[in-house]
Amino acid sequence: xxxxxxxxxxxxxxxYYDVNGWLFIGPALVLxxxxxxxxxxxSLTLSVYSGRGMMMKFTGFGNLVRIYNDPIFWKALTNTITxxxxxxxxxxxxxxIIANALNNPKLRFSGLFRTAIFLPCVSSLVAxxxxxxxxxxxxxxxxxxxxxxxxxxxxxxxxxDPFWAKVLVITAITWRWxxxxxxxxxxxxxxxxxxxxxxxxxxxxPSWGRFFYLTVPMLKxxxxxxxxxxxxxxxxxxxxxxxxxxxxxxPSNATLTLSLYIYNLTFRFMPNFGYAATIxxxxxxxVALLSFLQFYAVRExx
Amino acid sequence: MxxxxxxDRLTARLGSGLRYGLLSLAAFLSVFPFFWMLIGATNITxxxxxxxxxxxxxxxxNIRSFVAQVDVPVVLWNSAKIAILGTAVTxxxxxxxxxxFEMFRSRLRDRIxxxxxxxxxxxxxxxxxxxxxxxxxxxxxxxxxAIVLPTLASVFIIFYFRQASKAFPxxxxxxxxxxxxKEWQIFLFIYVPVMRSTYAAAFVIVFMTSWNNxxxxxxxxxxxxxxxxxxxxxxLASAYYPDYGAVMVGTILAxxxxxxxxxxxxxxxxxxxLGSVK
Numbered sequence: 040x041x042x043x044x045x046x047x048x049x050x051x052x053x054x055y056y057d058v059n060g061w062l063f064i065g066p067a068l069v070l071x072x073x074x075x076x077x078x079x080x081x082s083l084t085l086s087v088y089s090g091r092g093m094m095m096k097f098t099g100f101g102n103l104v105r106i107y108n109d110p111i112f113w114k115a116l117t118n119t120i121t122x123x124x125x126x127x128x129x130x131x132x133x134x135x136i137i138a139n140a141l142n143n144p145k146l147r148f149s150g151l152f153r154t155a156i157f158l159p160c161v162s163s164l165v166a167x168x169x170x171x172x173x174x175x176x177x178x179x180x181x182x183x184x185x186x187x188x189x190x191x192x193x194x195x196x197x198x199x200d201p202f203w204a205k206v207l208v209i210t211a212i213t214w215r216w217x218x219x220x221x222x223x224x225x226x227x228x229x230x231x232x233x234x235x236x237x238x239x240x241x242x243x244x245p246s247w248g249r250f251f252y253l254t255v256p257m258l259k260x261x262x263x264x265x266x267x268x269x270x271x272x273x274x275x276x277x278x279x280x281x282x283x284x285x286x287x288x289x290p291s292n293a294t295l296t297l298s299l300y301i302y303n304l305t306f307r308f309m310p311n312f313g314y315a316a317t318i319x320x321x322x323x324x325x326v327a328l329l330s331f332l333q334f335y336a337v338r339e340x341x
Numbered sequence: 342m343x344x345x346x347x348x349d350r351l352t353a354r355l356g357s358g359l360r361y362g363l364l365s366l367a368a369f370l371s372v373f374p375f376f377w378m379l380i381g382a383t384n385i386t387x388x389x390x391x392x393x394x395x396x397x398x399x400x401x402x403n404i405r406s407f408v409a410q411v412d413v414p415v416v417l418w419n420s421a422k423i424a425i426l427g428t429a430v431t432x433x434x435x436x437x438x439x440x441x442f443e444m445f446r447s448r449l450r451d452r453i454x455x456x457x458x459x460x461x462x463x464x465x466x467x468x469x470x471x472x473x474x475x476x477x478x479x480x481x482x483x484x485x486x487a488i489v490l491p492t493l494a495s496v497f498i499i500f501y502f503r504q505a506s507k508a509f510p511x512x513x514x515x516x517x518x519x520x521x522x523k524e525w526q527i528f529l530f531i532y533v534p535v536m537r538s539t540y541a542a543a544f545v546i547v548f549m550t551s552w553n554n555x556x557x558x559x560x561x562x563x564x565x566x567x568x569x570x571x572x573x574x575x576x577l578a579s580a581y582y583p584d585y586g587a588v589m590v591g592t593i594l595a596x597x598x599x600x601x602x603x604x605x606x607x608x609x610x611x612x613x614x615l616g617s618v619k
Contacts, residue, residue, distance in 0.1 A: 056445055056447075057447065059445050059524045060445030060446075062441075063437050063438065063441025063442075063444070063524075063528075064438045064441040064445075064453075066434050066437065066494070067434050067435060067494040067499060068438070068453070068494075070434065070494035071457060071460075071494045074472065074491040074493075074494070075460055075496070076460070078471035078472050079460065079467070079468055081471035081474075082468060082470065082471050085470065133367075136363070137364070137367055140360045140363055141364065143360065151368075152367075155367075155372050156364075156368055158371050158372060158375065159371050159374075161549065161599050162374075162596050163553035163555075163571055163595055163599065164553055164555060165553070165555050165571045165574065165575045165595070166378075166574065166592040166595050166596050169574065169575070169588060169592055170378055170381075171374070173377075173381065173390070173588075173589075174374065178390055178391045178392065179390065179391070179392045180392030181392075183392040184392075214370070214371070214374070217367075218371060222611075226611075246356055271461070271462060275464040277466065277555075277556050278555045278556065282575055282579070298464065298465075298466040301466045301467075301470075302556070302560075305469075305473075306560060316467070316471075319466050319469075319470070320467060322466060323462065323467055326463075326464065327462055330462060
């Protein structure tokens with residue numbers, strides 16, 4: 040105790056507190072500054088330059104003009120946004136329904152179901168992309184099963200048809216990430232007081248009504264969190280499309296995403312760091328804009 | 342009244358049947374690709390391509406073919422080294438920072454924290470070019486240090502530990518202070534043991550991210566001696582006519598360590614996740 044009073048007399052408690060604060064966060068701050076903040080700023084600087092490899096010239100808004108006139112960029116942007124608009128809602132709704140079904144106290148084997156549905160998140164992005172590629176080949180197991188069930192009578196060219204290639208990518212991502220989001224909802228559901236749901240049930244509110252008017256509103260913060268992380272993930276999509284299409288972006292660029300285009304611009308074609316950096320900022324702006332919109336949508340309805 | 346009760350019971354039974362049906366379907370679809378991977382490793386490529394779902398006799402041939410194309414010990418060692426060292430340092434640095442942000446709050450540090458959180462929105466693709474140029478000028482291309490360095494201070498893990506630190510009882514800290522423990526001693530001897538399940542969950546998350554990391558190693562690691570299992574399996578699979586039997590053996594090898602870590606720590610993992618959502 041003597042130490043504390045001595046420190047107090049010299050007004051040193053605040054200093055002691057500050058010194059410790061900086062010591063604890065210091066190492067992380069240095070690393071973040073070098074490997075995260077500096078590259079973010081550097082990327083912005085690069086975006087006003089253009090040229091091949093390390094020989095770069097100042098172009099000002101030149102890269103923006105080039106983006107505007109680049110059909111492949113627009114294709115990649117449209118694909119990325121298509122994946123986002125279709126995939127994220129499907130996955131969030133599925134995860135919610137599954138979490139809600141799992142949360143029933145009378146459910147048997149709930150641990151088994153939970154583990155099984157979470158299992159896809161354990162697989163690596165590359166490994167599961169390879170598995171999907173082989174399952175969805177023309178004579179593969181999926182086509183055979185669908186034909187056997189009478190769903191269709193011609194095999195689908197999942198990997199070479201522009202439309203079905205997109206469907207395949209969406210299916211694959213949904214398989215990989217639904218369980219991950221489901222765990223967040225399940226965790227949140229278990230923190231919710233069950234008596235509210237019970238009271239509504241006794242008052243005769245049907246289960247779909249309880250789901251929409253009680254469960255979903257109470258999960259709003261978690262839904263917002265998972266929607267934003269899924270948005271970021273989908274807009275950054277790379278591993279899956281790279282592995283499913285051998286890095287080419289699929290039939291006539293049908294599955295080319297912004298991240299894959301940036302990779303191609305930087306490491307496959309003649310490297311143009313400046314132009315690639317400009318496109319990467321398009322993703323930053325998109326993520327920021329969409330996150331803001333999602334926040335706004337949730338705020339307003341409250 | 343009785344009529345309503347009966348219809349209630351009917352819908353309840355229907356609902357419960359529907360629930361089991363839905364969950365069974367979801368569980369089946371979730372597990373099937375893993376089953377497909379195991380079966381595939383025992384079949385010849387032609388059978389895999391035509392969707393054979395029964396085990397074959399080609400397992401040894403597939404292993405032989407995989408071993409002939411890949412230097413398995415080196416590749417596994419590369420992956421393990423990156424994942425284990427990277428995960429250990431990441432968790433140490435990031436948990437110390439998360440704890441520090443929560444325990445020693447000041448207006449400046451809070452502001453720095455919110456700036457750092459904003460960077461979660463920045464996709465990796467937009468910092469990868471400057472990072473690559475940085476590593477190139479430091480002569481670190483094709484080294485494992487270059488893979489690990491940018492991941493050491495993980496914003497997500499800092500955030501995760503700060504959230505979890507809110508549940509760390511203040512009385513414990515006060516008692517330790519009165520006993521004369523220094524701040525680093527409080528962290529090391531009291532905080533770390535108390536937050537075991539938080540650390541376990543963080544370990545699972547960081548290890549999986551690190552083991553499965555693809556884009557950055559794909560850019561940085563260029564020679565066969567430095568490549569990770571994920572990179573090697575992916576390049577085998579992208580051949581024009583992939584030898585799927587061997588590829589399946591590779592995907593099993595690439596998936597086993599994360600499966601093992603997950604099952605070994607599943608209970609703590611779920612507990613740790615529960616703590617972070619509260």
